[in-house]
Amino acid sequence: MISFVYNDTRYELQPVGSSWNVLRCESGGRRVTVGAGLFPWKGPADACCLAEAFVQTAYPVxxxxxxxxxxxxxxxxxxxxxxxxxxxxxxxxxxxxxxxxxxx
Structure with a gap:
């Protein structure tokens, strides 16, 4: 699974078929779905860049x-x-x- 950190919060990309789910990792190991079925047919590197932009828009600092x-x-x-x-x-x-x- 691909992960990145934004605003001291860790996010993960989970491949689901040909698209990606974006998950926010919370304390206690809980994961919350931020977006599902995003970035179809994108590779891991492109999906990670797009997910970071998506998270920055959804959770502004x-x-x-x-x-x-x-x-x-x-x-x-x-x-x-x-x-x-x-x-x-x-x-x-x-x-x-x-x-x-x-x-x-």
Missing amino acids: GVKLVGPDVQHPMTVGDLRIVGPNVGHPNFIYWDKDSTSCSPT
Whole structure:
């Protein structure tokens, strides 16, 4: 069985016919199915790369927070529209107290 570690959790790929199941290994030896019947006809190396991408999407380690861009509002008549500041997102991690950008 092929295994990899992501965010301090071990995952395994289990071949089932021509496809793969992705399992999350929990404490006590228990395995939980994350995805079944994935990546048909892929070899072990390709399936492992695809499984890692799948797990990173299914279990993100944080969220990207995009705040308002108050420095560059748009105006339509008297209406002031404040859009998102996509140039300076903060990435907030679940497992530590940190952000990528400090508030200004």
